[in-house]
Amino acid sequence: MxxxxxxxxxxxxxxxxxxxxxxxxxxxxxxxxxxxxYRQLDNLSLGAETRVYARDGTPxxxxxxxxxxxxxxxTLVRLDEVSPFMTAALIANEDRxxxxxxxxxxxxxxxxxxxxxxxxxxxxxxxxxNQLIKNTLLLDEYKQARTPDRKIKEWLLSVQxxxxxxxxxxxxxxxxxxxxxxxxxxxxxxxxxxxxxYFRKTPKQLNLAESAYLTVLVPSPNRYFDYGAMRPLMKxxxxxxxxxxxITQAQADAAWKEKLxxxxxxxxxxxxxxxxxxxxxxxxxxxxxxxxxxRYPHFMGQVESELVRRFGREKVYGSGGLRVxxxxxxxxxxxxxxxxxxxxxxxxxxxLGAVIIDPYSAEVLGMxxxxxxxxxxxxxxxxxxxxxxxxxSTIKPLLYTTALSTGLDQTHREDDxxxxxxxxxxxxxxxxxxxxxxxxxxxxxxxxxxxxxxxNLVTVRLADRIGLxxxxxxxxxxxVPPNDGTGLxxxxxxxxxxxxxMAAAYAPFVNGGLYRAPRYITRVTTARGEVLYDTAQDLTxxxxxWTPQIxxxxxxxxxxxxxxxxxxxxxxxxxxxxxxxxxxxxxxxxNGPKDFWFVGTTPLYTGxxxxxxxxxxxxxxxxxxxLVNAPIWRRMMEIAHAxxxxxxxxxxxxxxxxxxxxxxxxxxxxxxxxDPNFKTTTTPTEEDAPPPVVYREANWTxxxxxxxxxxxxxxxxxxxxxxxxxxxxxxxxxxxxxxxxPAYAPDPNPAPLPDEKPDPQAVKxxxxxxxxxxxxAKGDETP
Numbered sequence: 001m002x003x004x005x006x007x008x009x010x011x012x013x014x015x016x017x018x019x020x021x022x023x024x025x026x027x028x029x030x031x032x033x034x035x036x037x038y039r040q041l042d043n044l045s046l047g048a049e050t051r052v053y054a055r056d057g058t059p060x061x062x063x064x065x066x067x068x069x070x071x072x073x074x075t076l077v078r079l080d081e082v083s084p085f086m087t088a089a090l091i092a093n094e095d096r097x098x099x100x101x102x103x104x105x106x107x108x109x110x111x112x113x114x115x116x117x118x119x120x121x122x123x124x125x126x127x128x129x130n131q132l133i134k135n136t137l138l139l140d141e142y143k144q145a146r147t148p149d150r151k152i153k154e155w156l157l158s159v160q161x162x163x164x165x166x167x168x169x170x171x172x173x174x175x176x177x178x179x180x181x182x183x184x185x186x187x188x189x190x191x192x193x194x195x196x197x198y199f200r201k202t203p204k205q206l207n208l209a210e211s212a213y214l215t216v217l218v219p220s221p222n223r224y225f226d227y228g229a230m231r232p233l234m235k236x237x238x239x240x241x242x243x244x245x246x247i248t249q250a251q252a253d254a255a256w257k258e259k260l261x262x263x264x265x266x267x268x269x270x271x272x273x274x275x276x277x278x279x280x281x282x283x284x285x286x287x288x289x290x291x292x293x294x295r296y297p298h299f300m301g302q303v304e305s306e307l308v309r310r311f312g313r314e315k316v317y318g319s320g321g322l323r324v325x326x327x328x329x330x331x332x333x334x335x336x337x338x339x340x341x342x343x344x345x346x347x348x349x350x351x352l353g354a355v356i357i358d359p360y361s362a363e364v365l366g367m368x369x370x371x372x373x374x375x376x377x378x379x380x381x382x383x384x385x386x387x388x389x390x391x392x393s394t395i396k397p398l399l400y401t402t403a404l405s406t407g408l409d410q411t412h413r414e415d416d417x418x419x420x421x422x423x424x425x426x427x428x429x430x431x432x433x434x435x436x437x438x439x440x441x442x443x444x445x446x447x448x449x450x451x452x453x454x455x456n457l458v459t460v461r462l463a464d465r466i467g468l469x470x471x472x473x474x475x476x477x478x479x480v481p482p483n484d485g486t487g488l489x490x491x492x493x494x495x496x497x498x499x500x501x502m503a504a505a506y507a508p509f510v511n512g513g514l515y516r517a518p519r520y521i522t523r524v525t526t527a528r529g530e531v532l533y534d535t536a537q538d539l540t541x542x543x544x545x546w547t548p549q550i551x552x553x554x555x556x557x558x559x560x561x562x563x564x565x566x567x568x569x570x571x572x573x574x575x576x577x578x579x580x581x582x583x584x585x586x587x588x589x590x591n592g593p594k595d596f597w598f599v600g601t602t603p604l605y606t607g608x609x610x611x612x613x614x615x616x617x618x619x620x621x622x623x624x625x626x627l628v629n630a631p632i633w634r635r636m637m638e639i640a641h642a643x644x645x646x647x648x649x650x651x652x653x654x655x656x657x658x659x660x661x662x663x664x665x666x667x668x669x670x671x672x673x674x675d676p677n678f679k680t681t682t683t684p685t686e687e688d689a690p691p692p693v694v695y696r697e698a699n700w701t702x703x704x705x706x707x708x709x710x711x712x713x714x715x716x717x718x719x720x721x722x723x724x725x726x727x728x729x730x731x732x733x734x735x736x737x738x739x740x741x742p743a744y745a746p747d748p749n750p751a752p753l754p755d756e757k758p759d760p761q762a763v764k765x766x767x768x769x770x771x772x773x774x775x776x777a778k779g780d781e782t783p
Contacts, residue, residue, distance in 0.1 A: 049062040049063070049075070049076060049321045050062060050063040050307065050316050050317065050321045050322040050323075050324060051321065051322075051323055051324065052300060052303055052324045052326060053323070053324065053325050053326065054326060054328045054329065054330050054333075055325070055326065055327055055328060055329050055365075055522065056329070056330060057325075058330060060295050060296055060299075060300060060326065060328065061295055061300060062075075063300070063303075063304050063307070063316065063317070075190065075192040075193065076176045076190065076192070077172075077175070077176065077190070077191060077192050077203055078172065079168055079171060079172040079175070081202070081203055081204050082175055082191055082203040082204060082206075083203060083204055083205070083206040083207070083211055085206060085207060085208040085211040085212075085247075086175075086191065086203060086206050086211040086214065086215070087171060087175070088211075088241060088246035088247070089208075089211045089212050089214075089215040089237060089241065089246075090128070090171075090174075090175070090215050090218070091128070091171075091244075091246075092215075092237060092240040092241045092244050092246055093215045093216070093218070093237050093240065094126075094128055094131065094215075094218065095126075095127045095128040095129075096240070096244060097127075098127065098128050098167065098171075099167055101127060101162075127158065128170065128171065128174050129158045129161055129162055129170055129174075130155070130158050131174065131178070132161070132170060132173055132174045132177060133157045133158055133161065135174075135177045135178060135179065136173070136177050175190065175191040175203075176189075176190045176191065176192075177189065177190065178190065178191075178218060179221065180193060180194035180197070180198075180214065180217060180218070180221055181194075181197070181217065181221030181222070181224060181286075182221070183197050183286065183287050183288040184284055184286075184287025184288065185287065185288065186287075186288050188221075188288070191203045191214075193288065194214050194217075195210075195214070196288060197263065197286040197287070197288050198210075198213070198214060198217075198224075198262050198263050198286055199262070199263065200263065207255070207258070208247065208251060208252075208254075208255040208258075209234075209255040209256075209258040209260045210260065212234045212237050212238060212241075212255065213230070213234060213260060213262060215237060216230055216233045216234055216237060217230075224262070224286070225280065227262065227265055227267060227275070227278040227280075228275055228278050231274075231275055234256075235256065238252040238255060238256060239252070256273040257269070257271075257272065257273035258273070262286070263282075263285040263286040264280055264281065264282045264283060264284070264285030264286055265278060265279070265280055265281070266278070266279050266281045267279075296328060296333055296367075297378065297380070298367055298368060298369040298370070298378075298382040298384065298385070299326070299328050299333070299364070299366075299367045299520065301380075301382055301385075302364070302367070302382070302385050302520050303324060303326055303520050303521060304316070306519075306520055306521055307322065307324065307521070307524070310524075310533065311524070311532065315532075321526075321527050322524055322525065322526060322527070322532070323524070323525045323526070323527065323529075324521060324523075324524050325521070325522050325523040325524070326520055326521055326522065327358075327361075327363035327364050327365060327519060327520055327521065327522055328364070328365065328366065328367075328520075329365040329366060331640070332356050332365035332366035332605070332640050333365070333366035333367070333368075334366075334639065335356065335366060335636045335637070335638075335639035335640040336354050336355070336356055336366035336367060336368045336636050337366075337368050337372060338635070338636070338639055339354060339609075339632050339633075339635040339636035339639070340352060340354060340368045340370070340371055340372045340632070340636075341372040341374065342635060343371060343631075343632045343635075345627065345628060345631065346371065346611055346628060347611070347619040347620055347623045347628070348620075349613055349617075350371070350611055350612055350613050350619065351370050351371040351379075351383065351611075351612070351613070351614050352368075352370065352371045352383065352609060352610060352611045352612075352632065353368070353369050353370070353382070353383030353384035353385075353387055353498070353499045353609070353610045354367070354368050354384060354499065354607065354608070354609045354610075354632065354633075354636060355367045355368075355384045355385075355499050355500045355503050355607060355608055356503070356605050356606070356607040356636060356637075356640060357500070357503045357504060357507065357518060357605070357606050357607070358605065358606075359506075359507035359508075359509075359510045359511045359601060359605070359606040360507075360511050361516065361519075362504050362507060362516035362517060362518050362519055363518075363519055363520075363522070364500060364518050364519065364520050365605070365640075366636075366640075367382075367384045367385065367500065368384060369381060369382030369383045369384045369385065369386070369387075370382075370383060379614075381614065383498075383499070383610060383612075383614075384498065384499045384500055384608075384610075385498050385499075385500045386498065387498060387499075387610070388496040388497060388498060389496060389497075389498075389590070389594075389595045389610055389612060390493055390494060390495065390496050390590035390591070390594070390595050391480070391493045391495055391496070391497055391502060391588055391590070391595070391597055392492075392493035392587075392588030392589045392590045392595060392596075392597055392625075393454045393492065393493055393586060393587060393588040393589065393597075394493065394502060394586050394587070394588035394597045394598075394599045394608075395475075395480075395490070395491070395492070395493045395495055395588070396451060396454065396459055396491070396492075396493075396586065397451065397506070397509070397554060397557060397558045397561075397586050398471075398474065398475065398478060398480075398505060399459065399462065399463055399466075399471055399491050400447055400451055400459075400462065400554065400557055401509075401546065401550060401551070401553070401554030401557070402466060402470060402471055402474045403447070403462055403465070403466050404550055404553050404554060405474075405546055405547075405550045406466050406470070408447070408466075409553070409673050409674065410446060410447060410448040410553065410556070410557060410671045410672070410673065411446050411448070411658075411661050411671070411673075412446065412447050413444045413445060413446055413447070414444065414445070414447060414450065414458040414461040414462055414465075415443070415444050415457070415458070415461065416435070416440060416441045416442065416443060416444070416445055416450065416455050416457050416458050417440065417442055417443075417457060418432070418434075418440065418457065419432075419433070419457060419460065419461065420432045421460075421464070421487075421488055423487065425485075431487065431488060431489070433456050433457060433460045433488070433489075433492065434456060434457070435455050435456050435457055436454075436456070436589075440457065441455075445458065445662065446660070446661060446662060447462060447557075448557060448560060448564075448660060448671055449660075449662055450462075451557050451558075451560070451561060451586075452560055452561055452564050452565055452571075452572075453565075453570065453572075454561075454572060454586075454587070456492050459491050459492060460488050460491055460492065462491070463488055463490075463491035464488060468487065468488065468490070471490070471491065472490070474545065475490075475495065477515060477543060477545045478504075478505040478508070478515055478545060479497075479501050479504055479505055479515065479517060480495060480497045480501055480502065480505050481495075482494075482495050483495060483496060493588055493590060499597075499599075499608035499609065499610045500518050500608070501518065502597070502599045502608045503518070503599060503606050503607055503608040504516065504517065504518045504606075505599075506558075506585075506599050506600070506601055506606050506608070507601070507606045508545050508546060508551050509551055509552075509554050509555040509558065509584065509601060510551075510555060510584075510601045510602075510603060510606060510649060510650075511551075512548040512551055512552075512650070512652065513544055513545055513546035513547055513548050513550065513551035514542040514543065514544055514545070515542060515543045515544075515545045516542045516543075519535070521533065521535075522534070522535045523535065523536075548652035549652055549654045549655060549674055552649075552651060552652055552655055552672065553655075553672050553673070553674070555584055555601075555649060556584075556671065556672035558584040558585055558586050558600070558601075559582065559583070559584035559649075560669070560671070561573050561584070561585065561586050561587075562574060562576050562577060562583050562584055562585055562600070563577070563583075564669055571626075572587045572624075572625075572626045573585055573586065573587050573598065573600070573626055573630055574626070574630075575626060575627060575630040575631050575634060576598060576600055576630040576631075576633055576634050576637075577634070578634045578637060578638045578641075579638070579641070579646065580646040581602050581603075581637075581641055581646045582602060582603060582646075582648060582649055583600060583601075583602055583637075584600060584601055584602075584649075585598060585599055585600020585601065585630075585633070586598070586599055586600070587624075587625040587626045587629065587630065588625060589624060589625050592617075592618040592619065593618065593619050593621065593623070593624075594612055594613070594616060594617065594618055594619065595610060595611075595612045596610070596611040596612060596619075596623070596624070596625035596628050596629050597609070597610055597611075597625055597629060598625055598626075598629035598630045598632075598633045600633055600637075602637060602641065603647050603648065603649050603650065604640075604641065604644065604647070605637065605640055605641070607633055607636065607637060608633075609629045609632045609633045609636075610629070611625075611628050611629050611632070653678070654674060654675050654678035655672050655673070655674070655675060656672075656673050656674070656675040656676075657670045657671065657672055657673070658670065658671060658673055659671075713731050713733060714731070714733075715730050715731065
């Protein structure tokens with residue numbers, strides 16, 4: 001009977017064991033499938049920083065990751081860049097058997113199981129490898145509620161990591177990933193941030209006492225606020241380090257007696273190293289700046305936004321970092337910043353936003369989002385790219401050029417007389433536009449003169465003639481869509497957008513009628529060199545918004561705004577002229593006045609300047625945009641064009657000139673018109689259904705829209721001119737600036753670049769082929 005019972009019990013236990021093994025295997029399989037790739041830790045060794053470079057290859061800084069809206073300060077270091085006292089203190093305090101286990105410490109696990117059996121809270125027992133996993137691969141899971149299988153995942157990953165990485169690599173990654181507290185504008189991640197925040201030292205400079213202090217903070221960074229309570233913990237740590245033979249007793253005694261002064265604390269000691277008084281005198285002393293090594297923060301902010309939108313936050317911040325090559329030209333950026341710094345004559349309490357782009361590629365070359373005031377920190381808000389402001393009369397050239405595309409020309413006439421339009425939301429049920437300060441000539445005039453004078457009554461009549469839907473459709477193509485519910489007031493500037501978008505909307509005037517969205521990035525690679533994005537391979541085509549002839553006619557009109565009228569004659573934009581360079585542009589003022597604008601172009605660069613109050617609000621009426629914005633625009637363009645030979649605007653075939661019909665108004669002024677004898681043919685353009693492009697002869701082909709460039713054959717592996725030794729599959733055509741041609745000479749003795757150097761293909765300025773509702777908005781202020 002007993003033997004039968006024994007067999008039954010054994011069978012039952014065996015069946016239970018098999019069932020348990022099956023259930024366990026099922027869960028292990030499930031957990032294994034859900035585990036993140038442990039090899040992602042390798043990214044830390046490659047540098048999980050996204051490094052950003054200007055177009056000439058100069059470093060612009062690194063992008064600091066964020067948790068929510070909180071920036072993370074984490075500069076990665078190698079193990080040989082850390083004080084040996086720091087590594088020894090961490091091992092002694094956090095994982096004394098670090099070099100003996102394989103990711104899981106049996107003694108630590110045993111202590112946890114014992115505490116669970118006794119009904120106590122689980123604490124301690126985690127290895128450095130476990131903590132590294134928690135702070136990297138499983139960080140998102142540990143932000144959420146505890147789950148039974150989370151610890152199992154941590155253990156499985158720890159074993160995988162220990163098999164794939166050396167102990168030195170694990171220790172290095174741990175030092176770079178661990179959290180060390182609140183740094184004010186940033187969160188302190190990694191030993192570099194901690195050493196900087198608490199002692200203003202590099203990790204290599206930390207002595208034994210400082211290393212012990214930082215180590216004691218690891219389990220609970222809030223210990224910073226109670227220095228007296230931390231001292232006994234440091235004493236225990238010194239004892240452990242002596243026991244484990246990391247330091248001698250004499251070193252421990254000397255470190256204990258050191259008069260340690262963490263940032264923000266004023267501490268007094270007796271001769272034996274005991275604290276006699278400790279006072280937190282500055283709670284913000286350990287704070288670090290959100291950006292400590294980044295140049296051009298406004299431009300960098302736009303680069304960061306575009307990267308996150310294109311690749312996602314994980315790719316940008318957490319998967320090894322990227323190498324980003326941007327459109328920024330340091331010389332142009334200096335021009336914009338200098339103009340901002342030197343800007344005078346601005347209304348009290350105002351700031352600005354300014355930008356310069358390449359009109360042939362829409363690359364943003366320089367940008368500043370605030371008025372630079374020496375000695376004051378630059379505000380974060382970027383008025384050049386973030387501030388949506390009413391654009392006033394800078395919208396009028398877009399309307400007038402749209403009218404030209406419908407068959408009108410610059411001699412077309414409209415009345416400058418009062419007019420009303422039915423308007424459901426307007427006072428009295430009618431919209432009654434007015435010229436600035438109510439000045440009206442009560443005569444018929446050409447639209448050329450009307451644009452020169454920025455007259456609202458003529459402008460509204462013209463918008464009504466061509467139809468708002470026609471005009472609004474063109475605005476959408478140009479990247480400045482009208483606001484919902486906006487009527488004819490949109491023709492006077494009741495449309496909100498940014499300076500960088502306005503510059504892009506004006507670029508088609510000079511590039512032959514092609515619109516490209518503004519861009520900040522030319523090339524992106526991983527830290528290993530894998531290409532993620534390259535404009536040279538971008539198949540996105542520009543959109544043809546006007547034929548080259550219509551675009552040039554519009555250009556001629558805004559060239560007239562700058563040049564037709566002198567100050568005595570009432571000219572609005574004459575202060576924008578500089579040197580021998582041809583200039584075209586338009587001023588703008590929103591109702592109030594609240595916003596001042598100037599948007600203009602030369603054959604080389606297109607730029608925009610906005611001036612106004614950061615929080616909104618009206619400015620004195622005795623200021624106007626021509627005498628505020630135009631000089632700022634002129635100054636940044638003067639510097640940008642320094643050393644360059646003046647060139648004319650590129651004129652397409654099919655253009656003729658005639659005297660301005662109002663001779664008494666502008667004697668000797670020539671205006672551009674379409675040549676009536678011009679033969680037209682339709683040629684395919686860059687988009688699927690473009691308007692016809694007009695050419696002089698059937699065999700005529702358009703030349704390069706940018707006369708400063710030429711097409712060359714490059715070796716894609718070196719970024720230099722191809723030679724007879726370049727394999728055919730590596731040869732690619734590229735358009736480059738003539739002045740940059742010498743920099744592309746083949747290197748007779750090419751040497752591999754170190755990892756820290758920018759990608760040579762990315763730092764070359766390779767240009768893609770050129771083909772590639774307020775109803776009371778008011779016009780410009782006339783002096």
